[in-house]
Amino acid sequence: MIPEWLIEKDNYVPKEEKNLYIEKSIFSLIKIVSIIRQNKSKDKLVYSINPTLKLITTILNIVFISISRNFIYLSILDIYALGNLLLMEKTSRKRILIKSLVFPFITLIALIPSMFYGNIYNSLVLFQKIMTTILLMNLLSHNTKWSEISKSLKLIFIPDIFIWIMDITIKYIVLLGEHSINLLYALKLRSVGITSNKYNSLTGIMGNMFIKSYKMSEEMYHAMECRCFVGEYTKKVDFTLKKYDYIYIIINILLISLFIYSN
Amino acid sequence: MIKLENISFTYKNKLALDNVNVHIKEGESVAIIGPNGSGKSTFLKLLNTIIFPNQGKYIFNKTEINENRLKDNKYLKLFHKRLGFVFQNSDAQLFCSTVFEEVAFGLMQMELPEAEVNERVQDCLNLLNIDKLKEEHPYNLSGGEKKRVAIASVLAMNPEVITLDEPMNGIDPKGKRFLRDLLIALNKSGKTIICATHDFEYIEGIFNRVIVFSEEHKIIRDDKYENVIKDEDFLREYNII
Numbered sequence: 001m002i003p004e005w006l007i008e009k010d011n012y013v014p015k016e017e018k019n020l021y022i023e024k025s026i027f028s029l030i031k032i033v034s035i036i037r038q039n040k041s042k043d044k045l046v047y048s049i050n051p052t053l054k055l056i057t058t059i060l061n062i063v064f065i066s067i068s069r070n071f072i073y074l075s076i077l078d079i080y081a082l083g084n085l086l087l088m089e090k091t092s093r094k095r096i097l098i099k100s101l102v103f104p105f106i107t108l109i110a111l112i113p114s115m116f117y118g119n120i121y122n123s124l125v126l127f128q129k130i131m132t133t134i135l136l137m138n139l140l141s142h143n144t145k146w147s148e149i150s151k152s153l154k155l156i157f158i159p160d161i162f163i164w165i166m167d168i169t170i171k172y173i174v175l176l177g178e179h180s181i182n183l184l185y186a187l188k189l190r191s192v193g194i195t196s197n198k199y200n201s202l203t204g205i206m207g208n209m210f211i212k213s214y215k216m217s218e219e220m221y222h223a224m225e226c227r228c229f230v231g232e233y234t235k236k237v238d239f240t241l242k243k244y245d246y247i248y249i250i251i252n253i254l255l256i257s258l259f260i261y262s263n
Numbered sequence: 264m265i266k267l268e269n270i271s272f273t274y275k276n277k278l279a280l281d282n283v284n285v286h287i288k289e290g291e292s293v294a295i296i297g298p299n300g301s302g303k304s305t306f307l308k309l310l311n312t313i314i315f316p317n318q319g320k321y322i323f324n325k326t327e328i329n330e331n332r333l334k335d336n337k338y339l340k341l342f343h344k345r346l347g348f349v350f351q352n353s354d355a356q357l358f359c360s361t362v363f364e365e366v367a368f369g370l371m372q373m374e375l376p377e378a379e380v381n382e383r384v385q386d387c388l389n390l391l392n393i394d395k396l397k398e399e400h401p402y403n404l405s406g407g408e409k410k411r412v413a414i415a416s417v418l419a420m421n422p423e424v425i426t427l428d429e430p431m432n433g434i435d436p437k438g439k440r441f442l443r444d445l446l447i448a449l450n451k452s453g454k455t456i457i458c459a460t461h462d463f464e465y466i467e468g469i470f471n472r473v474i475v476f477s478e479e480h481k482i483i484r485d486d487k488y489e490n491v492i493k494d495e496d497f498l499r500e501y502n503i504i
Contacts, residue, residue, distance in 0.1 A: 003386040007452045010421050012373060014340035182355035185313050192344040192420060193372030201368075204358040211402050212354065 015194055022188045025202070026181055033177040036146060036170060046087040046139075050245045051148035052155055057252045058140045059156070062133050064255075070262040071121070074128045080255060081135040088143060096138040104131040146170050155239075164233045168220075172213065180209055264289040264455060265310065265424070270319035272305060279305040281480045283319070289423070292446070292456040292469055294488065297476030298502040303459035304351065306476070307426050310457065311348040344373070347422030351429045353409035357401035362393065362412050365401055369420040387415040392441070406433040414445075424455040431462035439465040463492065463504065477501055 065077060085093055104127050111123040140149070150166045183205045195201065241249075265287040272280040280302045287293055295303045308314045309321065312333060321328045323342065333339045350356040359365040366387050370380045388394040391411040396404065401412055410430065417425065427446075431439050439462065446469045450456050460466055473491040475484040483501065484491060491497070498504040 001390070002448050002452045003383075003390070005383060006386070006390075006418065006421055006449075008421075009423065010344070012341070012344055014337050014344070015374075016337055018336065179355060182350065182352065183358050186350060186356040187358060189311060189313075189343050189348050190369045190416065190420070191372060192340045192369050193374055195372060201358065204360060207360070208354075208358050208402065 012192075014192060017194050021202075022184055022191060026184045026188070029177050029181050029184070033174055033181070036174050038142075044087060044089065045244060046084060047143050048242075048244065049143075049248050050239070050241060051144045052152035052239055053241070053245055053248060054140055054144055055149055055152040056155065057248070058136050061136055061252070061255065064259045065129050065132055065136075068259060068263055069125060071125060071128070073259055073262040074125060074132065076258060077132050077255065078128060078135075080251070081132050081139065084139050085135065088139070092142045096135065096142055099138055100131055100135040103134060104128075160233050161231075172216065175216070176209060176213055179212055180205060183208060264324060265457075266320075266322040267309075268320040268322070270309065270316045270321065272302075272309060272314060272316050274305075274314075278480055280309065280316070283482055285474060285482065285485070287455065287457065289455055290450070290453055292450040292471050293458070294466065294470040294473045295457065295459040295476065296461070296473060296491075296503055298478055301476035301478055302480040303476055304428050307348065307428050307457070307459055310426055311346060312342070344369075344420055345422055346424045346426065347417035347420060349410075349413050349417055349425070349427040349430055351432060353406070353413040354402075356413045356416070357409060360400060361397065362388075362399050362401055362404075363397040365412055366397075366415045366419045368416060373420070383419050383421075387419045390418070390445070391415045407435055407438040410434055410438070410442075414442075418449075422454070424457065425449065427456070427458040427460075429459055429461060431460060431465055436465070443467070443469055475501065475503070 061077065065074065068074060085096060088096065107130050108123070108127045111119075111126065115123045147167060147170075150163050150170070153163050153166075154160065187201055187205065191201075265285070267283050267285045270280055270283040271278070283302075283306065295306060297303050305314070309316060312328060315330055323346070326332065326338075328342070333342065357365055359368055363384060366384045367380055370383055375383070384397075385394070388397055391414060393408060393411045393415060396408060396412070401409060404412065410433070414427075414430070430442055430446075434442065443465050446456055446458070450469070456469070458466075458470070470488045473484070473486060473488050474482055475486075475491065477483040478501075484497070495504065
C-alpha cells in the first residue's frame, strides 16, 4: 500500500536562496488585520467618550483647520491634539506620533524652496495643518471602534445601506485577511526548495482568495434571503451622553468659538 | 526527536499554552486531545514554527528551534521538509490550479527529476484514492476530497513527522475509516504521527500515546492511548467526551 520511497528517508539538502517574500507578505497582512482587530475598549478616558461625538468634532475640527489661516488657532489645535495623544495607551501613542510626523516633514522638505523665496509663514501654516489633521484622524481611528465610526455616520445623513456596506467590507477584510495569512503559512511550510517563479504561487493565492470571497458573498446573500432581507437596513445610533462627554463638548465649543473669533 | 521544555505561549495577553513539557520519540503516534480552545492547534502551530514560544525551549533532532535558527534559509527549508502539517481547514492549504500541481508543488521545489516527480505524485494520488481528480481545480472539490488532496500534498514531500490538525473534521464515515487505515499504515512505515483530534469513534488503533490538554492550557495527562480512552470519568471531568 505505502510506496517504497515513502518508507525511506530522503537525503535532501536544500539549496541556498534568499527568499523573504512570503514572510514580508504575511507580516504586512497581519499588520492590516491587527489594526482593524485591535482592542479599543480600554479603561482610559479617551476611549470611553461617545463615538458619535468624537466623529462629529473631529470632522468639524478638520474643516476649521483647513479653512483657518491663523497660526495661534492652529497652534492651540495642535496642543489640543497632542493633549489627546497623551491620554492614549503607550503603544498607540508612539505609533500615532510617528505616523503624524512623517508626512508633514516630507511636505516641509518639499516646501523648502518656497521658504527661500520668503513664503515662510504660509509654509509653516501648511505644515501645521497637515500635522494636526493627520493627528486628529489617527486619534479617531485608534480610540474608536470601526463599527462605532460607521454607525455614527448616520448622524451626518449617510444612508443606512452605505453604512451597512462599510460594516460588511471591514468585516470581510478581516475574514479574508486571516484566510490569506493561513494560505501564506501553508505556502511557507511547503516552500522547501528553490521557487522558480515566486509570483506564480502568489497569483495562485490571489485566485483562491477571489473564489473564496465570491463563495462567501454568495453564502451571505442566501443567508440574508433566508432571514427575510428585502434590501432595507436600519441602524440605530446610541447618543446617550455621560459626564465626560459634556466636558468634551465644552472643550470643543471653546475651540469652535476660538476659530470664529480668530478668523 | 521532538522535545518541548517549559513552553508557554501568550496571544494578545491570553495564555494559549502554559508550561508545556513534551518528549516525542521517532516513530511514535501521538494523539493530542482536549476541549475547544485548550491549545491543541496552538501546540501544532508551534511545532511547525508558525508561531514561536514566549518562553521555553523547542528542540527538534537535537537542534534548538527558534527565530534565529530559522533565519538560516537552508535549515528552515530542511526543517519544513522533515515536518509536514495538514491544516484543519483544507481551503487554507490548497493554492495551486490543479490537484496534480498541488501535490507536485513541494517536489518541484526540491528539483527532483521529472520522472521521479511524476512517480511520487501518482503514488500519492493512488494512495489517497484521488487519481480521478488530478486535473480538477482544488476549489471545486468536496470537503473530504480537499482533505485527501491536502494530505497527499504533504505526503509527497516524504516528511519524517506528520502533524495533523483535526483531520477527521468534515469527512464522511467511509473517509474517516480510510484515513484511519492510512495513518496506521504510515505509522507502521516509520512516520511519526502527531494529530489533534476530537473524533474518538474512528481513531481506534492509530495512536499509542495520548497527550491531554485542559481548559487551563496545560498538559494534564500524558499516557498510553488505552489507559486514557478507558478512563471515562477522567474524560468526562475534563470535558473531552
